[in-house]
Amino acid sequence: MEVAASYRARTRGLLGRDGIVGALLLTPASGVHTFGMRFAIDVAYLSRDFTVLGVRTMRPGRLGRPRLRARHVLEAEAGEMARWGVRRGARVRVRVRLPGPGRWGVSRPS
Numbered sequence: 001m002e003v004a005a006s007y008r009a010r011t012r013g014l015l016g017r018d019g020i021v022g023a024l025l026l027t028p029a030s031g032v033h034t035f036g037m038r039f040a041i042d043v044a045y046l047s048r049d050f051t052v053l054g055v056r057t058m059r060p061g062r063l064g065r066p067r068l069r070a071r072h073v074l075e076a077e078a079g080e081m082a083r084w085g086v087r088r089g090a091r092v093r094v095r096v097r098l099p100g101p102g103r104w105g106v107s108r109p110s
Helices: 007-012 080-084
Strands: 002-004 023-026 041-046 052-058 072-077 093-095 105-107
Antiparallel strands (some): 041 052, 093 105
């Protein structure tokens, strides 16, 4: 998983890419758009404690309404959230690894 925590990284998001392996966590964030995107994405709106408030699929060229209680947004290629079992009410665990070999990871929802 990639993390976009700076304003610049959140603004760029998945723009200009042909796809993503894994997911992109935008933090802080409460909403997204898909203007300029080349592929459809699944979007999970997460609360402060990473509880899933809602999941939707967005085609390119769409504007998603911000979720008032959302503090993070998790983006992945369309279909991935269902495959991972990410659904409303689930809690996503984010495991952080220090720089070097390995990656950030998303644990299965609990």
